[in-house]
Amino acid sequence: MRTADRLLASGRDADIYEVSAGLVLRRSRDGRSLAPEAEVMDHVRRAGFPAPRVDDLQDDGAGLVMERVDGPLMGEAVLRQPWRLFEFARLLAELHRSLGSIPAPAGLRPLGDDGDSVVHLDLHPYNVIMASHGPVVIDWSSAARGRPETDVAATWVIIQCSEIPGSPMQSALSRLGRTAFLRSFLRHSAKEAAGHVLRAVISARISDPHVTDRERRYLVRWALSLEPSSQLSSAP
Numbered sequence: 619m620r621t622a623d624r625l626l627a628s629g630r631d632a633d634i635y636e637v638s639a640g641l642v643l644r645r646s647r648d649g650r651s652l653a654p655e656a657e658v659m660d661h662v663r664r665a666g667f668p669a670p671r672v673d674d675l676q677d678d679g680a681g682l683v684m685e686r687v688d689g690p691l692m693g694e695a696v697l698r699q700p701w702r703l704f705e706f707a708r709l710l711a712e713l714h715r716s717l718g719s720i721p722a723p724a725g726l727r728p729l730g731d732d733g734d735s736v737v738h739l740d741l742h743p744y745n746v747i748m749a750s751h752g753p754v755v756i757d758w759s760s761a762a763r764g765r766p767e768t769d770v771a772a773t774w775v776i777i778q779c780s781e782i783p784g785s786p787m788q789s790a791l792s793r794l795g796r797t798a799f800l801r802s803f804l805r806h807s808a809k810e811a812a813g814h815v816l817r818a819v820i821s822a823r824i825s826d827p828h829v830t831d832r833e834r835r836y837l838v839r840w841a842l843s844l845e846p847s848s849q850l851s852s853a854p
């Protein structure tokens with residue numbers, strides 16, 4: 619990384635820098651190797667799935683140089699063009715479906731749910747860039763080998779729990795939008811299959827160190843509200 623590289627964004631455990639006109643550098647803050655995510659990005663791209671092209675790995679894998687994708691995040695696009703909410707929700711479900719049809723490459727971390735597909739596990743509207751040529755999925759750090767419905771359930775939980783900033787009126791309106799988006803996403807997904815793994819996905823998220831205390835309390839209430847036989851309660 620050169621000192622002139624411009625910081626574009628800071629995520630939970632990585633920073634993104636602009637390195638040249640068409641390339642960005644994703645650098646892990648703890649020096650963790652990003653080689654596994656570069657491999658999975660290459661793998662899904664070869665299968666025709668839209669992920670940024672990997673250009674290079676630097677510093678023992680702690681830096682991943684990839685194609686810079688221009689465009690708003692899907693989450694931003696929904697806020698700017700709320701009348702397209704249902705179209706975006708359906709598109710997110712289609713991205714899940716097409717990713718779920720790709721067999722995982724050898725060596726990809728198994729989730730332990732007996733699945734053999736590539737799962738992203740963070741495939742939500744703020745990890746999809748709406749480029750002029752179509753959607754591109756970023757942020758492959760949690761990718762694993764698993765069942766497609768586990769990925770759908772992960773997105774369900776992430777959207778349902780996302781914290782909404784703003785005035786009470788703004789957050790009430792955003793909550794309505796979030797509910798409509800989630801319903802539409804699930805309508806176009808295998809909701810029933812996802813419902814069966816919902817409890818397991820919520821439990822895994824409860825132990826995620828990145829989850830806030832407020833989110834954890836919400837998740838615990840949600841998990842407790844799920845009947846073991848029918849796990850399709852939409853939320854607490």
Ligand SMILES: Nc1ncnc2c1ncn2[C@@H]1O[C@H](COP(=O)(O)OP(=O)(O)OP(=O)(O)O)[C@@H](O)[C@H]1O
Nearest residue numbers: 627628629630631632634642670685686687756757
């Ligand atoms: N290939 C790319 N092209 C253009 N912008 C990108 C690219 N990859 C990431 N970004 C920008 O950097 C931001 C953070 O990227 P990413 O989601 O991969 O990181 P993260 O550390 O996992 O972040 P978070 O924890 O917030 O999800 C994205 O929201 C996007 O704005």
Ligand SMILES: [Mg+2]
Nearest residue numbers: 629744745757
């Ligand atoms: Mg992200």
